[in-house]
Amino acid sequence: MDLDALYQEIILDHYRSPHHAGLREPFESEVHHVNPTCGDEVTLRVHLAADGTVEDVSYAAEGCSISQASASVMTDLVIGRPLDAALETHAAFLELMQGKGQVVPDEDVLEDGIAFAGVAKFPARVKCALLSWMAFKDAALQAQGEPS
């Protein structure tokens, strides 16, 4: 088992200094997601501009290195982008995580997110990596006024 494949430097960096952390105003929706197995949680807010741009994603997360780093990377990837594009990135990240290590990530799409390719080989940790992404999708759709 290759520990360094899991704990890539990029992941540990995001973990030690997470981007966009904290809860901010304004926001249209706020969600609270839990990983029932371990108790990791995230409270996450989404602020959409009138034109559908993801203006801000702010969060308070308690969890392991993987889940914290994932939240940080996610905000880098979605803030300032049109919601559609952000959701496409979400789909790409989901595919990577569910690929059991067989999916080759596209760096143009996932940027620092490619560091999570190794996580996909650790089934128990996939949920950690997905926690904040799932919360983002849920909150974004609510903000957009769609049923979540």
Added chain:
Amino acid sequence: MDLDALYQEIILDHYRSPHHAGLREPFESEVHHVNPTCGDEVTLRVHLAADGTVEDVSYAAEGCSISQASASVMTDLVIGRPLDAALETHAAFLELMQGKGQVVPDEDVLEDGIAFAGVAKFPARVKCALLSWMAFKDAALQAQGEPS
């Protein structure tokens, strides 16, 4: 497995011509017992004399050769005897049946009942042999006014 040890001639004789069969009056108590596994049933009445003698035991039974023969033998052994003595015979028969084939029956006490010694080696049939005896004890104690 020794079939003839189970189906002793005495048992088959009682099965073909059961003694004291049918429901009669008078009676102080009537019970209905079922073997839940196979559905065999017996309705049984007890008539006690004022001095505690078992005046009559009458029954309608539906069941296999072992359960029918056992009812017939039981009535032979208890009718006309003091209730205490009848319950002692009940205890002796119960001991024989639960003895897994290790208990040597006393012919003076159990008479034709000793033919059931072979049944004790067939755990699945022990319940058949006990059905009417359990009904008798239940009915007799009710007739005597004790809680069953």
Added chain:
Amino acid sequence: MDGLLSDLEVIRKDFPILGRTVANDLPLVYLDSANTSQKPQVVIDAMVDHLENHNANIARAMHTLGAESTEAFEAARDKVAAFLNAPSRDEVIFTKNATEALNLVARTFPLGPGDRVVITEMEHHSNIVPWQLACERSGASLSWFGLTDDGQLDLSNIDSLLVPGVKVVALTWVSNMLGTINPVAEIARRAHEIGAVVVLDASQAAPQLPVDVQAVGADFVAFTGHKVVGPTGIGVLWGRTEALDALPPFLGGGEMIATVSMEKSTWAPIPHKFEAGTPPIVEAVGLGAAVEYLSHVGLDRIHAHEQAITRYLLDGLASVGGVSVLGPLDASLRGGAVSFELAGVHPHDVAQLLDSRGIAVRAGHHCAKPAHKRFGVQSTTRASSYLYTTPAEIDALIDGLEYTKSYFKVS
């Protein structure tokens, strides 16, 4: 004989117990598969491998063994989903047996005074008693389809039975006593017209027919592991996602929660919502191997084999004077469980005599007392075949019945 499995002798070798002798060295003739099926080596080996090499608790454990065990357990869910042609793996709930699966629905489905539940007179007790208890608790009322003289569902009064107000129609796909295969897709269609949910007891169907939950159109389908060459201790409740989502939880405890505080708890999504506590892990591994084994042989081929054997059995029984069979006499209308009476000999005694010749059948009411009552009998003898049953075993049964008659001197 048409329809017999061409590789029957090879299949028999897969089942170690079939090499056993009983009753003074006679070969075992196991004709009690509707009660429980025997287990192929591949199922036993899968369980042993799990216990010796991968045992750990699931979901909650992050270590290597935990990941292996979780993967094996969830792979079993995938295999069962494929076996049932379920649209989603999350619709497969592991229970302890079919009985728990049926009780789960009966305990949690919302019923109230004025509501009606419809069952049938040929149900196994496990699909009667839970509904009696549910009606008693809720004030709903219970009614049922009766049976025709040849052991089929009497559908003549279906219009008066399936009326608005009926919330649940629960019935068996294949009867464990009469062998009857019921027109479940048609009944499901009719039940849905009045807005009722349909609960199918597939305990006898899953072993012998291709079960396609989408094609049959039911809302819930239950079956039990030990009758599909899997172990005891595991059963399955399949339910449509919306139908399962609509039910409140059944058992409360570990793994079925989203979050717990002393004051209040919230629930995990299906399937976990209904899998409280440590699930039957090694049993799921065994069940996964079992349904894979059956699918590998082919359910269509197994069904054809069962029908061929059953036809041969019915012919054999017809040749024995004093035998009367309950249920359809046409093998193509039924599954491989055949209950019968032998005039003058009680089923216990029939079973005992057969057992002395190494032949295992069941005697009693087979947990279907109302169906027995319907036909005015208290108990029957039941011979039931499976994919490993040979015509020679049926011959042994027929010989055994003749022997029984001579032993008890009936003609």
Added chain:
Amino acid sequence: MDGLLSDLEVIRKDFPILGRTVANDLPLVYLDSANTSQKPQVVIDAMVDHLENHNANIARAMHTLGAESTEAFEAARDKVAAFLNAPSRDEVIFTKNATEALNLVARTFPLGPGDRVVITEMEHHSNIVPWQLACERSGASLSWFGLTDDGQLDLSNIDSLLVPGVKVVALTWVSNMLGTINPVAEIARRAHEIGAVVVLDASQAAPQLPVDVQAVGADFVAFTGHKVVGPTGIGVLWGRTEALDALPPFLGGGEMIATVSMEKSTWAPIPHKFEAGTPPIVEAVGLGAAVEYLSHVGLDRIHAHEQAITRYLLDGLASVGGVSVLGPLDASLRGGAVSFELAGVHPHDVAQLLDSRGIAVRAGHHCAKPAHKRFGVQSTTRASSYLYTTPAEIDALIDGLEYTKSYFKVS
């Protein structure tokens, strides 16, 4: 080391999985036994022998295999009765796990508005959620014993908690998170004074302490097979005869009935009243072998071993900077599950690092969220030992923690 099992190396040989390697050929160091225990060969062999040679359904079958299977199943009940020192074998009910056993009581015990149920803040979710659901259904109210800072039950307000109106007091004998051994006999005595029934969750006690249901004076005691070196898929509810007789049935179906008609059914006596459907037969056989194995080693010796290992573990943890242990620090007050925090590293990451060195521990809330909340933590790492745990394995854990600290650069 005082108290260690003298034949520890021989005992380890009984457990095939302990010979396994994980994570690039490192020997397995299994410190997750409070989650599930490993299985000795004798348990696996008993199950295989049953499946290969004696498999049949029980009770209902009169043939040779049926008699053998029934005898094996009922012999397991005798073994469990002896293991618990139960006054009667009929008081031993087989369930699918401890969770079902606790739900059985919570679902059937009669409660109404104004009644009270008392639990504790250190319960496993399986002894919280069923009572929350029971109170919600019935209108009864739930209260609980709090915890002291060192992880013991706070009994200071026992007089105001145990008041007339309390119908049930349900608590764990040994905490799966804090390790605390509770004064259950004393609490049972107090609960009985106010007429409450006492339900003990012995899931963590049964593996490691002599459990004597008569001495402890409870009304119901639950435990689970897979934690006492038995298989998954089986648990036990023991209850006093009168207490069990007083409960209505739980699941309805085959084997739990006296008679069934379409209109009405009546129930079999205990234990069968609570064992609807085909029970976990091969699992009971495995559990019987398991409790016999433990009794053969001796529960007193196992308890001494666990305490010696736990003392050594607590000492080891005290030597690692940044570690803080939850629960009693005195090994003689606790069982062999030790939950701790490592400053600056999340439990998931601790578990992952340890796993890379072959060491299996659990990370998370261990199905005890309220107890975690009480101590202001969201999750912990838990190392738990059993009769096969060696001091060298504890050394490996301590080394692994130092490695974890250096990997994550915390000091």
